[in-house]
Amino acid sequence: MSSDPWGRVDETGTVYVRTSEGEKVVGSWQAGSPEEALAYFERKYEGLVVEIGLLEKRVKTTDLSAKDATAAIDHIRGQIDEHHAVGDLEALGRRLDALVASVEARREERKARKAKQTDEARHAKEALVAEAEELAQSEQWRAAGERLRALVDTWKGLPRLDRKSDDELWHRFSHARSAFSKRRKSHFAALDAQREVARQAKERLVAEAESLSGSTDWGPTAARYRELMAEWKAAGRAQREHEEDLWNRFRGAQDVFFAARSGVFAERDAEQSENLKLKEELAVEAEKLVPVTDLKGARAAFRSVNERWEAIGHVPRDARPRVEGRMHAVERAIQEAEETEWRRTNPEARARAEGLTGQLQAAVDKLRAQIDAARAAGNNAKADKLSRELEGRQALLDQALKGLEEFGG
Incomplete structure (x- = not known):
């Protein structure tokens, strides 16, 4: 018979292991010595120790996973319960109990972590849904569309919730995207319709602009081109593939007209600049007639200048008031000289002037006599009143005498 602290082999070859509940049969050994039997079952015990150590690690x-760990623990515990090893089996059982507690703790930890992750995922998806529903009302079509696509990618990266919650949130999220897509499609359909109307309107404007490009009716045509430009701006934009081509045709037609007009105007401006030079020379010639000393000669000379003036033609519009003003000034001086001469040589006007002067002189003399009489009578108030009346009559007399002088005294 052979034994050690944890087991023994009796004389029949039966192997026992010692436990707190007494000895338990491990097995039977007939192939060798009792020492070999104990060594064999002790090696099986060491194998269990190694296996438990690996599982702990x-x-x-x-x-x-907790499931796989529990299955491995149950497998080892079954081997211990069958008592097929010699050693401190109860110590192994305690290690397995501790391992069970550790696995359970990890299970609870993972459960809590998963619950936290699920809660975070729920809040994240609710936030995505809220943003998507807000974006569904946006009219920033490009930016909102890009953001919604980014939200889909974010959604795909989040953990799934329970089916009911996940499906409800996804339904709201998908509905928001669909609503936005529907509004965007409707908007661009309306925009396309507007652009088609704009294209047709601009086709008509281009046709008219091209028909006017050869016109030589410069003023009305230029005014009509300005109106066409205003109508062009009011028509809105056509489709991108048409807008540039229509604009190039429209602008090209205008350029043809205005280039031709500019050429004509340049030629006309050159001619009018020469006319201006000639008229300025005539204005200098006319201005030499002032002051008028020989009315008849001045009148004849001005007539000659004016005939040559009329034969010259137009001058630049901005210079016209200035140069024509110089001629008008000379003309007015000659007219004033004529009026003065007429008044001086008109016998009827002279007679009327002399009559008026005589009447005024008589009235003045009469008032002076009345004033002297009032003063002599001591009636100063009446004298003062008559003096004020005398001042008015004297002023009229002075004016009449001045007019009479124009008739040669």
Whole structure:
């Protein structure tokens, strides 16, 4: 018979292991010595120790699931319960109990972590839904569309919730995207319709602009081109593929007209600049007639200048008031000289002037006599009143005498 602290072999070859509940049969050994039997079953015990150690390490350092860990623990515990090894089996059982507690703790930890992740995912998806529903009302079509696509990618990266919650949130999210797409499609359909109307309107404007490009009716045609430009701006934009071509045709027609007008105007401006030079020379010639000393000669000379003036033609519009004003000034001086001469040589006007002067002189003399009489009578108030009346009559007399002088005294 052979034994050690944890087991023994009796004389029949039966192997026992010692436990706190007494000895338990491990097995029977007939092939060799009792020492070999104990060594064999002790090696099986060491194998269990190694297996438990490896499992402890896996539970501690890997992501071994609780289910797999529990299955491995149950498998080892079954071997211990069958008492097929010699050693401190109860110590192994305690290590397994501790391992069970560790696995359970990890299970609860993972459960809490998963619950937290699920809660975070719920809040994240609710936030995505809220933003999507807000974007569904946006008219920033490009930016909102790009943002909605980014939200889809974010959604795909989040963990799934329970089916009911996930489906409800996804339904709201998908509905918001569909609503935005529907509004955007409707907007661009309306925009396309507007652009088609604009295209047709601009086709008509281009046709008219091209028909006017050869006109030589410069003023009305230029005014009509300005109206066409205003109508062009009011028509709105056509489709991109048409807008540039229509504009190039429209602008090209205008350029043809205005280039031709500019050429004509340049030629006319050159001619009018020469006319201006000639008229300025005539204005200098006319101005030499002032002041008028020989009315008949001045009148004849001005007539000659004016005939040559009329034969010259137009001058630049901005210079016209200035140069024509010089001629008008000379003309007015000659007219004033004529009026003065007429008044001086008109016998009827002279007679009327002399009559008026005589009447005024008589009235003045009469008032002076009345004033002297009032003063002599001591009636100063009446004298003062008559003096004021005398001042008015004297002023009229002075004016009449001045007019009479124009008739040669």
